[in-house]
Structure formats: C-alpha cells, structure tokens
Amino acid sequence: MASFWSRSLPLAWVSAALMLAGCAVGLQPPSPAAAIATTAPAAxxxxxxxxxxxxMFEIGQNTGDRAGEFQHWYERYWKDAKPIxxxxxxxxxxxxxxxxxGAVLGMGKVNSSASMQAILLNPAFDFSQAYYLLTGVAGTPPSRGTIGDVVWGTWLIDYDLGHRWAPEENTPGAPTFMPRKGYEDYRRFQLNPSLVGWALQLSADTPLQDSDSARAYRQRYPDAAARRAPAVGKGTHMTGDTFFHGPGLSKEAQYMAKLYGADDYVITEMEAAAITLVIKRSHGVERVMSLRGAVNFDQGNPRETTxxxxxxxPGETAGGFAETVGNIERVGSRMVDHIVTHWPQWQAGVPPR
Structure with a gap:
C-alpha cells in the first residue's frame, strides 16, 4: 500500500476511502471478473x-470508477485478460x-508479501526471467519531495526492524532507534543501480499531471522542495507497517537511511522491502524496481500539530491523489513497455546503457 491508507495519510481520508471501498483495510471488493476467476490448470x-x-490496493472495481493504485495499469494492459x-x-x-x-497484493508487509509468495510459487507462471515493478502511493518529507512526485527506489529499508523506546527515556533530541542484530540480511536492500539508471533515463521527462488543490496545499509549507511542481526522482523508500508521522519520526527515518548507508529517505510506504525479500529468496533482487507517487507529506506544516x-x-486535506495515481502509471509504463519491446536485449539481464 501504499501510504494513501497508511502512514502519513489523514484519518479522515482513510475513513472516506474505506467507505468507498466498502471493505476492510487491505481488501478489495471482488469484481465480477474476480468472481468468475478460475485457477489455471497445473498441466x-x-x-x-x-x-x-x-x-497494493484498489478502491472499487478495476475499471470504470474512482481509480486506486491498480486501475490505470489494468486499463492499459489487462482489460481483455482473463483473471487467474x-x-x-x-x-x-x-x-x-x-x-x-499484474495483481493487487494487499496493503502492509504481511498481506502483500504473502500474496507475492503465493504467486511466485504457483505453477501457472514462469518467473525465471521476470522483472518486478512494485508500485503504489506514498508519503514524502517536505524537505525532499512534494505532492505528485513519482520516485524510483534506490534502496529499500525496513522501518520496523530494530529497538525503539520512548523519547523521554533518552537523551533529549537523540534518535530513539537502534538496529537489532540478526536482521542484517533483510533490513535493507539496494536495488540494481543499472536498472534504476535505465528507469530514470526512460522516464525522467514524463509529463506529470497536477491539480489546483495540490498547488494550493503545497504553499502551506516553507520548504522549496515541497512548494515546487511534481517531478520524477529517486531515493530511499522506507517500508513500515508503523504509521509514523511528524517531523521527529521523519528525522528518525532519515537517520536510519544514513545509518544503513543508503541514499536520502524520500518515500514512506508499507510493502516494498517485504515483497523484495520474498522475491530475493526465489529469484534475487537484480530485477526488482520500486516506484511510488507522493500523495501526502509525512508531517504537518510548521503552523499545525501532528x-x-x-x-x-473537511477541506483541509492535500489534493492530487487522482493525478498522482495516473502519474505513477505514466512513469512506470515507460519502463514496462521498453523492456517488453526490447525483450531480446533484456531477457538475460539488465543490458548496459
């Protein structure tokens, strides 16, 4: 999921989205196509x-209504496809x-990684040469990004693996996080720099949509990065089921990124590190991409409390959600289409640029 449902999205939005979805968090109501889906014969x-x-989620149906994370992909690639x-x-x-x-995997680390594992192990599919594009909406710190940004992940860090304690039990201002021994192999993942380079080369000039409401909302923040127009970028994606929010925890996420030797933390989301671990155990991480669009800031502006x-x-939320989910597909489809069109050069691995 994405942080539309998660970590820096206002509670009022979550409630509204749940009513639109008509289901529990992380569940998509079955579409007519899903209801008649059959398992592919093993033979x-x-x-x-x-x-x-x-x-990670869809708000309603896969097509014809308000778009969540999956709808634009579905309409581009699978409108005539039979569900498996x-x-x-x-x-x-x-x-x-x-x-x-493609598929909707579910929101959160357990939900999404369980779906990915089931799909990878199903004999209906051959993933031996597959590339993976993990997509969704997210949050961003106002010092690093803005509403509508689309960001390719360079590193994935699991926010939840470690020790934490109450700030009042610590030296004032010091981080309240310490890595836990034993998690070294799966608390961070560096994504293939060559693959990230291809993604940026192919998509950096993608025209991004914006909205009047998002433009107005950005002006509440003093940061230059927060006030600018949306763009395609790269940086560390922080994966956590914990709904962290506010300047203090945003600063702590940046501290973790630097502690682990990663790039700047620019995206907060809920699934990518966990899904990548599942893929790594079966096929490695050389062909994994993470792409997120920012629909909210991970903290309030200086004039409001967390x-x-x-x-x-009402009326005080950030705009730009509809535009951002469209931007994600516009950016990501450039990479998808290039790989498929030039498959002889890509099937054996990421080619030199």
Whole structure:
C-alpha cells in the first residue's frame, strides 16, 4: 500500500476511502471478473512473465470508477485478460499476450508479501526471467519531495526492524532507534543501480499531471522542495507497517537511511522491502524496481500539530491523489513497455546503457 491508507495519510481520508471501498483495510471488493476467476490448470504451459506489476490496493472495481493504485495499469494492459485465481493471493493475477502480468497484493508487509509468495510459487507462471515493478502511493518529507512526485527506489529499508523506546527515556533530541542484530540480511536492500539508471533515463521527462488543490496545499509549507511542481526522482523508500508521522519520526527515518548507508529517505510506504525479500529468496533482487507517487507529506506544516495534520478538518486535506495515481502509471509504463519491446536485449539481464 501504499501510504494513501497508511502512514502519513489523514484519518479522515482513510475513513472516506474505506467507505468507498466498502471493505476492510487491505481488501478489495471482488469484481465480477474476480468472481468468475478460475485457477489455471497445473498441466497448462505456464505464462512466461516478462514484467510483473504489483499494486497494493484498489478502491472499487478495476475499471470504470474512482481509480486506486491498480486501475490505470489494468486499463492499459489487462482489460481483455482473463483473471487467474491464485490460492493464497489476495486478488487474481492478470496477464496479457506480451508477458506483462499484474495483481493487487494487499496493503502492509504481511498481506502483500504473502500474496507475492503465493504467486511466485504457483505453477501457472514462469518467473525465471521476470522483472518486478512494485508500485503504489506514498508519503514524502517536505524537505525532499512534494505532492505528485513519482520516485524510483534506490534502496529499500525496513522501518520496523530494530529497538525503539520512548523519547523521554533518552537523551533529549537523540534518535530513539537502534538496529537489532540478526536482521542484517533483510533490513535493507539496494536495488540494481543499472536498472534504476535505465528507469530514470526512460522516464525522467514524463509529463506529470497536477491539480489546483495540490498547488494550493503545497504553499502551506516553507520548504522549496515541497512548494515546487511534481517531478520524477529517486531515493530511499522506507517500508513500515508503523504509521509514523511528524517531523521527529521523519528525522528518525532519515537517520536510519544514513545509518544503513543508503541514499536520502524520500518515500514512506508499507510493502516494498517485504515483497523484495520474498522475491530475493526465489529469484534475487537484480530485477526488482520500486516506484511510488507522493500523495501526502509525512508531517504537518510548521503552523499545525501532528495530530491536526493526521486528522484534518473537511477541506483541509492535500489534493492530487487522482493525478498522482495516473502519474505513477505514466512513469512506470515507460519502463514496462521498453523492456517488453526490447525483450531480446533484456531477457538475460539488465543490458548496459
């Protein structure tokens, strides 16, 4: 998921989105297509997956209503595809004739990684040469990004693996986090720099949509990064089920990124590190990409409290959600289409640029 449901999104938005979805957090109501989905016969020739696009939630149906994280991908690649039910996965998998497959995995680390594991192990698919594009909405610190930004992940860090304690039990101003021994192999992942370089080369000039409401909302923040127009960028994605919020915890997330030798923390989300660990155990991480669009800031502006920002009054929320989910697909599809179109050069691994 994305941080639309998670970590820096106001509670009022979450409630509204849940009512629109008509379901519990992390669950997408079954579409008519999903209801008739059948499991692919084990004896059938498996789908040779070239690119797998993972979204974390959809607000309603896969097409024809308000778009969540999956709808634009579905409408681009799978409107005529038959859903393939995978036992253990939250939602069906869709594949087209070009080997582009995708699914809604569910929000949060356990939900999404359980779906990914079930899909990877299902004999209906051959992932031996697949690339993975993990997508969704997210939050960003106002010192590093703005509403509508689309950011390629360079590092993925698990925010929840370590020791924490109450700030009042610490030296004033010092971080209240310490890494725990034993998590070294899965608390951080560096994504393939060559693959990230390709992604930026192909998508950096993508025209991004914006909205009047997002433009107005940005002006509440003094940071130059927060007030600018949205752009395509790169940086560390911080994965955590914990809904961290406010300048203090944002600073702590940046501290963790530097502690682990990663790039600047620019995106807060809930799934990428966990999904990547599942993929790593089966196929490695050389072909994994993480792409997130910022729909909120991870803290309030200097004139509001953290709680007020988490639960704003009507009309006080950031705009730009609809534009950002569209931006994510516009940016990411450039990479997907390039890989598929030039598959002979990509199937054996990331080619030199």
């Amino acid at each position: 059938a020739t498996p789908v040779r997956v070239k690119v797998f696009v993972a979204a 039910r995978v036992p253990g996965a939250l939602q069906p998998v869709y594949c087209n004739a070009d080997g582009v497959c 709680l007020a920002h988490l639960d704003p009054k």
